[in-house]
Amino acid sequence: QVQLVESGxxxxxxxxxxxxxxxxxxxxxxxxxxxxxxxxxxxxREFLAHINWSGAxxxxxDSVKGRFTISRDNAKNTVFLQILSLKSEDTAxxxxxxYHTLWVSPEAVATPAYWGQGTRVTVSS
Numbered sequence: 001q002v003q004l005v006e007s008g009x010x011x012x013x014x015x016x017x018x019x020x021x022x023x024x025x026x027x028x029x030x031x032x033x034x035x036x037x038x039x040x041x042x043x044x045r046e047f048l049a050h051i052n053w054s055g056a057x058x059x060x061x062d063s064v065k066g067r068f069t070i071s072r073d074n075a076k077n078t079v080f081l082q083i084l085s086l087k088s089e090d091t092a093x094x095x096x097x098x099y100h101t102l103w104v105s106p107e108a109v110a111t112p113a114y115w116g117q118g119t120r121v122t123v124s125s
Contacts, residue, residue: 004114006117007119008119009119011122012121012122016086017082017083018121020036020094022036022096032101033098034070035070035096035109037094037096038092038121046092048061048068051071051079052102054074055074069082087123090121099112
C-alpha cells in the first residue's frame with residue numbers, strides 16, 4: 001500500500017521561504033517519478049513540478065519557474081519542494097504525487113497514480 005505523507009506546511013509571511021517534504025512508503029521510491037501539485041481555495045488542482053526517478057530531470061509549470069525547486073533524496077524516500085519569496089497567491093493545499101513510471105511524459109503529468117493527503121500553506125501579508 002502506497003503512502004505519501006506531506007509535511008512542512010503552515011502559516012508563513014509574504015516573502016518567506018518554505019520547504020515542503022513528502023515521505024513515501026509502500027513502493028521502491030527510486031523507481032518512480034514524483035510531482036507536486038497545489039489547490040488554492042475555490043480553484044482546481046494545479047500542477048507545479050515533477051522530477052524523474054534519479055532527480056536528474058525536472059520540469060516546472062511556467063507560473064512557478066524560478067521560485068520553486070523540486071528535489072528528491074532516494075536514500076530517504078523523500079521528495080521536496082522549496083518555495084522562495086512566498087506570495088499570498090501561494091496559499092493552497094500542497095500535494096505530492098507518485099507516478100508508476102520512472103519519468104513523466106507530457107500527456108501523463110496530470111494523472112499520477114498516487115496522491116498524498118496534502119499539507120496546507122497559508123501566506124499572510
